[in-house]
Amino acid sequence: MPDRPDLLADCGSCFGLCCVALPFAASTDFAVDKRAGQPCSNLRTDFRCGIHTRLRDEGFRGCTVYDCFGAGQRVSQVTFEGRSWRDDPGSAPSMYAAFPVMRQLHELLWYLTEALTMEAAHSLAADLRAALDATERLAASDAETLVELDVAGHRAGVNDLLLRTSELVRAGVRRKRMERRGADLMGAKLGGADLKGANLRGAYLIAADLRGADLRLADLIGADFRDADLRGADLTGALFLTQSQLNAARGDAATVLPAALARPSHW
Known part of the structure; x- marks a missing residue:
């Protein structure tokens, strides 16, 4: 499994991006409606959640399920060099747009890192490493480039490689x-x-x-x-x-x- 702290969410280094950039609708997962770009009413001035320990009890089960794979702190501290959407309101729209793109790239980095640990797929190691490096380069892009990325196209190519990895690993199961x-x-x-x-x-x-x-x-x-x-x-x-x-x-x-x-x- 991946041993990469950078792919684990570090909320203390993030500007609460999942609590602002993403929309949600009142449902069994969320107690209220919230539009994209609107800060959640539970988000404090220090970018922490005011009901973090009570999310499920307060009707915000969806928050306890979500995982950004470390995209939040990367956008906050690397892409935008520590400038928050509160300190620099003009950067907010591009920050909000870059965040979900980075989240997808980090999810792919998680899968590719895991795939490289699978001995049964050693024949694909060079291809997996190349895909990992390419994804890392995309994740290192500036905000404007991130927003314009064809993430779906890149994801499709990586997914094909992950499927081949899966087939090699599961081939060891001696039955249909x-x-x-x-x-x-x-x-x-x-x-x-x-x-x-x-x-x-x-x-x-x-x-x-x-x-x-x-x-x-x-x-x-x-x-x-x-x-x-x-x-x-x-x-x-x-x-x-x-x-x-x-x-x-x-x-x-x-x-x-x-x-x-x-x-x-x-x-």
Whole structure:
């Protein structure tokens, strides 16, 4: 798994960008509506959240799930050299526009860094390193360049490489593997299921029952785990699993997690 502190959110070094730049709508995830560019009412003058320890109780579950992969502090401290949107209001629009682009690039850096640790994909190491370096160069761009980037095009190329990586790693599973890429598995009864080496890329696992399921070496990139029940599930070696996916799910002390990811506090 990635060992890169720069790809972990450091809210103390960010100007609360996710609390300002991004919009949200009143729902089960957010208590109120907020438009893009409008500071959240809970954002304090020091750019910290005033209800951070009570977010779920106050109806802001969506905030506890979101992960910027370190994009917030990079835009704040590197791209804009420590100038906040409060100190320099004129920079606010470009800062808000650059942030979601940087977030996508940092997510790709997370996946590529993880892929480079997979021994089964050593034949792709040179290509993975080249893609990582190219993504790093894009992330080092100035705000104007970031906003104009064809992120979708770059992401498509990286995704193809990550898929090839996944296929090489999962080829080691000695049986027919489940191929459920993008499948609608909302509310599916998969308790105790043998999903080792399964392709669950982009699968909709919202509220799925995965209690005690074997998800070792499963490709979980982009899978939607909102309210999925992972109690007792084994996620050892799961491919491209992120903290935000775990934060969206339910689990317990018996859920086996990859070493680089933390057990969510609400479990």
